[in-house]
Amino acid sequence: MLIYLVNPQVPRSRDEEKKGLYPPLGLLYIATVLKERGYEVKIYELNVESSNKLIHDVQREQPDVVGITVHTVSFPIVKSLIKELRQSSPSTTIVCGGPHATLCPEDFINIADIVVRGEGEEVARDLPNLLHAIKELKTRAMKTTLVVQGASPNIDELPIPDRALLNTSYYGENIGVLVTSRGCPFNCLFCCVRYLFSRAYRARSPMKVLQEVLYLVDRFNVHRVKFVDDEFTVVRSRVREICQLLKEYGVGVTWSLPNGIRVDTVDERLLRDMSEAGCDLVWFGIESGSERVLKYIRKGIDLEKARGVIKIAKDYGIRVGGFFMIGAPGETLDEFKKIIDLIPKLDLDYIHFSIATPYPNTEFWNWVQVHGRFITLDYQYFEKTFIFETPDYTIRDRLRAVELLERELGYYELSDDVKIIEELLTRT
Numbered sequence: 319m320l321i322y323l324v325n326p327q328v329p330r331s332r333d334e335e336k337k338g339l340y341p342p343l344g345l346l347y348i349a350t351v352l353k354e355r356g357y358e359v360k361i362y363e364l365n366v367e368s369s370n371k372l373i374h375d376v377q378r379e380q381p382d383v384v385g386i387t388v389h390t391v392s393f394p395i396v397k398s399l400i401k402e403l404r405q406s407s408p409s410t411t412i413v414c415g416g417p418h419a420t421l422c423p424e425d426f427i428n429i430a431d432i433v434v435r436g437e438g439e440e441v442a443r444d445l446p447n448l449l450h451a452i453k454e455l456k457t458r459a460m461k462t463t464l465v466v467q468g469a470s471p472n473i474d475e476l477p478i479p480d481r482a483l484l485n486t487s488y489y490g491e492n493i494g495v496l497v498t499s500r501g502c503p504f505n506c507l508f509c510c511v512r513y514l515f516s517r518a519y520r521a522r523s524p525m526k527v528l529q530e531v532l533y534l535v536d537r538f539n540v541h542r543v544k545f546v547d548d549e550f551t552v553v554r555s556r557v558r559e560i561c562q563l564l565k566e567y568g569v570g571v572t573w574s575l576p577n578g579i580r581v582d583t584v585d586e587r588l589l590r591d592m593s594e595a596g597c598d599l600v601w602f603g604i605e606s607g608s609e610r611v612l613k614y615i616r617k618g619i620d621l622e623k624a625r626g627v628i629k630i631a632k633d634y635g636i637r638v639g640g641f642f643m644i645g646a647p648g649e650t651l652d653e654f655k656k657i658i659d660l661i662p663k664l665d666l667d668y669i670h671f672s673i674a675t676p677y678p679n680t681e682f683w684n685w686v687q688v689h690g691r692f693i694t695l696d697y698q699y700f701e702k703t704f705i706f707e708t709p710d711y712t713i714r715d716r717l718r719a720v721e722l723l724e725r726e727l728g729y730y731e732l733s734d735d736v737k738i739i740e741e742l743l744t745r746t
């Protein structure tokens with residue numbers, strides 16, 4: 319069986335451009351499981367390769383399955399891509415998975431053949447049965463879509479994602495990116511992780527993490543590793559063991575936590591162990607400068623504690639970045655200003671602001687419907703600009719928040735993209 323897996327083009331911010339492209343690890347786990355089953359798998363990276371090449375190859379090779387990972391922002395692109403794929407090879411089964419398929423399977427009805435919600439490895443293992451089921455259904459109805467819920471696998475038993483399936487030259491030093499856990503036991507109102515991976519935290523054992531790092535070092539000459547878990551430090555004893563193993567085996571890599579961790583999941587002992595094991599950069603999810611907002615969004619961190627933890631990390635030679643949001647549920651412009659006051663006191667090395675974005679069918683989405691209004695539901699604007707407002711924090715206020723960031727902190731990363739909203743407003 320020939321299977322193509324596609325990572326569609328995702329519009330990226332200036333900050334993301336600077337970080338470079340990350341390998342599509344979710345897709346790679348699936349690809350590795352399929353390869354183990356003896357299938358021929360090819361991965362298409364459309365953030366680099368042209369979709370014309372994909373269409374051309376589909377026409378020529380008529381793969382049995384094309385699997386596509388879909389984010390909300392890439393859904394419009396994927397929809398038109400699927401149209402072209404259907405024309406090129408009508409008999410190919412189209413399978414969609416990833417965050418948007420999980421949150422919004424109804425968007426794929428009569429577009430994809432199979433929609434996979436949640437984690438896809440167990441579904442990949444059952445692929446022949448699924449293909450049989452969809453063929454049976456199609457003999458009865460012309461158009462149909464099968465929605466399946468992927469079971470959460472024991473992630474310690476999953477194979478190490480086989481980077482040889484990728485064109486590694488696309489990812490540069492980011493080939494050293496890896497994930498060691500899934501799920502998050504916390505319950506922040508704005509966050510999607512629980513919908514994608516559940517609140518059950520499942521982590522690779524320290525020895526398996528070491529194996530993957532050693533594989534990256536041996537096979538790809540990696541000197542720098544990035545752990546991109548949603549929350550790497552939930553179980554401190556596990557992180558300490560990972561640090562211990564990295565030192566014991568003299569692995570000699572430096573490493574970072576670019577996706578952010580909570581300030582209340584680390585302490586001095588852990589930060590010291592991390593620093594001694596090669597960690598030189600940590601990002602913390604701080605989100606707001608208002609204790610009230612932090613409580614309201616159930617982030618529940620203490621800003622004094624954040625300040626203390628940042629200082630300790632820096633004392634151990636770890637550079638520190640802070641993630642913040644504009645437009646968290648319950649925020650007002652006055653409360654946003656508290657971030658501006660807070661940031662100089664935190665003495666961070668880097669800051670990053672994102673636009674709070676409610677994704678379809680989530681608690682945040684429902685919150686907007688009760689407390690405010692959407693300006694647009696067009697997915698192409700998600701993450702880029704303010705897609706909703708509330709009576710006490712209007713779009714004008716949100717744009718003022720961006721101006722404040724520019725003027726007070728010299729932060730210009732959002733400036734270009736958010737202005738699209740001015741144009742959208744004139745249409746509403």
Ligand code: SF4
Binds near residue numbers: 503504506510511
């Ligand atoms: S924001 Fe971080 S801590 Fe909160 S639920 Fe999401 S992953 Fe967990």
